[in-house]
């Protein structure tokens with residue numbers, strides 16, 4: 335038994351060495367890698383972590399729901415944790431991102447990496463260099479050449495021009511310059527289109543088909559998110575039409591039911607659910623298994639932070655798809671560098687000539703660098719049993735608190 339004894343939430347902001355302009359939020363100079371971190375400690379002293387991207391302090395009040403829902407529950411009962419995560423969702427945001435922290439605990443308790451818990455084996459994972467900024471053809475070719483020299487053999491470009499022919503120029507000229515040396519994918523970031531700072535082009539079916547035809551002529555490997563992530567009919571039509579495989583699904587936050595429906599309808603050729611957004615490890619692993627059953631491909635999105643990368647790396651190894659597909663490696667110097675991406679991990683996920691060996695550490699495969707967490711993280715919530723008692727009395731009064739406690743104890747004794 336490993337009962338949940340303490341829940342802590344941190345807001346982490348790791349400075350980037352240079353401003354980074356993500357293609358997915360046009361006009362925004364990103365100066366920090368920001369995310370929220372959950373640390374769960376059990377009564378037998380195991381700690382589990384997970385993390386999710388944060389814009390600002392949007393999860394400031396989250397602990398007041400998580401603490402009372404989770405404290406005292408069995409941390410290694412993943413089904414129960416998923417039930418609690420679902421319940422938390424009823425009151426607002428979906429919080430599937432916390433679920434991997436409990437796989438971390440389960441793996442540490444059993445002395446096994448999570449991919450082994452899911453039936454996978456240690457393996458070498460090929461990586462693709464995921465660029466993050468919009469660039470013109472000349473600059474892009476230089477960047478792709480630099481990644482090639484570092485050992486990468488697959489790269490993903492970003493297209494975000496208002497003129498469709500400029501997008502096509504970027505991909506065809508890069509493909510021509512690299513010849514057969516590099517497999518090239520391209521991301522249009524239309525799945526979750528953001529216009530909060532600058533304007534962003536809006537694709538429709540006509541533009542997507544026009545682009546797909548040009549990419550087929552240039553021999554591109556995949557087209558990612560050419561249409562909104564929930565335009566299921568259009569995605570299925572485009573996937574049937576395009577000679578280049580269509581990919582997506584990184585942010586379909588309804589998780590397994592939605593992605594299973596998309597698999598059955600063949601909305602995409604390559605599914606890229608990111609467990610931090612698509613309901614956690616248990617649901618996303620089932621998506622990968624369904625892809626296999628339907629003869630489709632799976633290769634998760636990983637662009638959040640070092641912990642998000644670690645979580646999806648475990649799934650890639652568990653799924654068996656590492657033999658067939660490269661995994662996204664978020665890397666766009668001079669702004670988005672490994673030291674800032676993985677800045678609170680003891681050992682960053684540094685690639686070796688475009689690939690890496692799965693970690694052998696139990697759980698999610700990383701240790702937290704406590705010094706770095708202290709420096710770049712700010713704890714905004716902590717709750718343990720004692721604090722929960724005070725919290726409950728303050729909010730509900732002694733009489734109701736005792737009644738709730740009694741009912742909870744009875745339920746736990748029965749289970």
Ligand SMILES: [Mg+2]
Nearest residue numbers: 521558559584
């Ligand atoms: Mg993407």
